[in-house]
Amino acid sequence: MSRQLLVKIVAPLAVSASIVAAAFMMSSAPVAVTAGTAASALAAAALPISQGVVPSLAPMLKQVMPAVVNISVTAKAEQRVQNPLLQDPFFRRFFGAPDQQEDPRGQQQPEEREAQSIGSGVIVDAVKGYIITNNHVVEQADTIKVRLSDNREFDAKLIGKDPETDVAVLQIKADNIKAVPLSDSSKAEVGDFVVAIGSPFGLRQTVTSGIISGLSRQTGISEGGYEDFIQTDASINPGNSGGALINLQGQLVGIPSNIYSPSGGNIGLGFAIPVNLAKSVMDQLISHGSVQRGRIGVMGQDLDPQLSKAMGLDRSNGAVITKIVPKSPAANAGLKTGDIILAANGHEIENFAQLRNLVGLMRVGDKVEMKILRDNKPQTVTVVIGKSTEQTAAASELSPLLAGASFAPIDESVKQSTEDVRGVLLKALEPRSPAARTGLRPGDIVDAVNRQPVDSMETFQKLAGPKATQLLLHVRRGNGALFILLQ
Structure with missing residues (x-):
């Protein structure tokens, strides 16, 4: 669509x-x-x-x-x-x-x-x-x-x-x-x-x-x-x-x-x-x-008919776990790559988006009982919701030149699909804001500030802090890259 x-x-x-x-x-x-x-x-x-x-x-x-x-x-x-x-x-x-x-x-x-x-x-x-x-x-x-x-x-x-x-x-x-x-x-x-x-x-x-x-x-x-x-x-x-x-x-x-x-x-x-x-x-x-969004530390995809057939299953709805973050709530609960989540707290899971919605709106410390399929055998696993690791840079923590822009760490899925990616992700941009007038776009990845590499949110906030009066950003956009000067 x-x-x-x-x-x-x-x-x-x-x-x-x-x-x-x-x-x-x-x-x-x-x-x-x-x-x-x-x-x-x-x-x-x-x-x-x-x-x-x-x-x-x-x-x-x-x-x-x-x-x-x-x-x-x-x-x-x-x-x-x-x-x-x-x-x-x-x-x-x-x-x-x-x-x-x-x-x-x-x-x-x-x-x-x-x-x-x-x-x-x-x-x-x-x-x-x-x-x-x-x-x-x-x-x-x-x-x-x-x-x-x-x-x-x-x-x-x-x-x-x-x-x-x-x-x-x-x-x-x-x-x-x-x-x-x-x-x-x-x-x-x-x-x-x-x-x-x-x-x-x-x-x-x-x-x-x-x-x-x-x-x-x-x-x-x-x-x-x-x-x-x-x-x-x-x-x-x-x-x-x-x-x-x-x-x-x-x-x-x-x-x-x-x-x-x-x-x-x-x-x-x-x-x-x-x-x-x-x-x-x-x-x-x-x-x-x-x-305040929770997390369990998994990546996944929908169980579609083709994948179901390849896995020898007799159903085509659910969420397939494709990756477990080490030491995450999911890992601590014993979930494994390849597990298929069928239901969570009594709610049938049709796709991975439903699981993400349910977990993201639960509070830290809540328990979610999951019915899963592992090797085509049903099991029940209880996972304790952990705190989301997602951070965003508040306006007060950045230069006024970036007012109206919201940055966050790069999503794991982006890291997997793009080689050698580092930096911070521009998640949102308020219309008519100072940052919106610079040529920045949502989805841009800033991997350097004033020719200094950015490898974390902390580094970005230090390099582009409130006292910065000029910023030379190196931006990755799609398959290309460009410099954007803010002053």
């Missing part, structure tokens, strides 16, 4: 300059219920029936819709002068435009303007006022306002955000609000009817319907790869991001997050974050302000 076709879209309100905050979309397929069929009998059992004749979602929606809110984000965005005449100071003064500022290199700096975007959110705790939304809805926000279904508006506090799962938690101080009950998304099945509620194009409290089209989807769009999306054809448009995907029992199933679309429009391939994953992230954001 081409990454370019996975779309994150903002619905602007009053934009005086562009902003990359977001609202994602999905596609619709109306639900048709035919009276007199077995399907209608099942629907009647789950849905209130208006006057005993026509099945209707209205009674359920009246209970749920007050919990779905509109989120308005204000942020500063940069805008370069479009009219070449206004680049001349004489004409700028003649037309009453403010003088442009220049950076130390004599180049004109882009102007800052205020921009707004909209998204959606879901109240999940009416007592404490907690709201779940997408990280991309609020990540660039200077101010966040929440409007309820009764038109009351509140300033929202950002409790925490997790770019790796695209989940964020807000809080408002409000009385007489209603929360939506949470489902157990692990019990969701393909074919379940769902409705999506949000604010597409600012049209608040819009409801669309569809079904769950697929489960455990990986799209490659999340920054950290923690993906276990619910696929749906319920129609989602710009402004729906962070809203609610609801089952016919009026319970939250997922948080709409992104679409797959060649054109940026709705073609019926939408993806939502399962509520179980969103809740796990929310709990950690509320408790710690960030997500």
Whole structure:
């Protein structure tokens, strides 16, 4: 699946300059219920029936819709002068435009303007006022306002955000609000009817319907790869991001997050974050302000039909361990290369991504009971979750020239696929930040600073520390390399 076709879209309100905050979309397929069929009998059992004749979602929606809110984000965005005449100071003064500022290199700096975007959110705790939304809805926000279904508006506090799962938690101080009950998304099945509620194009409290089209989807769009999306054809448009995907029992199933679309429009391939994953992230954001991910120290791959046949197995789902990190929790528990993980804490493991998601959101010290196959014989192994070794360089630990860039150690998979690789990985880059203007790109590997080799995060932080006023970075990008000068 081409990454370019996975779309994150903002619905602007009053934009005086562009902003990359977001609202994602999905596609619709109306639900048709035919009276007199077995399907209608099942629907009647789950849905209130208006006057005993026509099945209707209205009674359920009246209970749920007050919990779905509109989120308005204000942020500063940069805008370069479009009219070449206004680049001349004489004409700028003649037309009453403010003088442009220049950076130390004599180049004109882009102007800052205020921009707004909209998204959606879901109240999940009416007592404490907690709201779940997408990280991309609020990540660039200077101010966040929440409007309820009764038109009351509140300033929202950002409790925490997790770019790796695209989940964020807000809080408002409000009385007489209603929360939506949470489902157990692990019990969701393909074919379940769902409705999506949000604010597409600012049209608040819009409801669309569809079904769950697929489960455990990986799209490659999340920054950290923690993906276990619910696929749906319920129609989602710009402004729906962070809203609610609801089952016919009026319970939250997922948080709409992104679409797959060649054109940026709705073609019926939408993806939502399962509520179980969103809740796990929310709990950690509320408790710690960030997500503290665990590890067991394994690398692996999906058990597909070809691999299953080659290994003489009669199943084609599970996670195959391809490497055990020495002295890791997995090694201490006795796991071995070639073991096939079938279930963890009672949850069936269909692929390696599911295992990574489950372990990554568990707390250090938690125990996970794994059912495995070793030499085609079932066994049970208990692994104690260890602390993730992943480090990131905080902004305060680096030169201001790198503000907006997030660096981390190189992933083991990159080390295995690239010979003689060393350095640090540029994981994320904030739009319009000082680092973003230098030509750096996410995925770059910095292996030298000021001609000094970088072999660890500690070395990088020492060479590119807060006092550095000039940085000559040697960057590996794909199969090539280049120097980038920051000053």
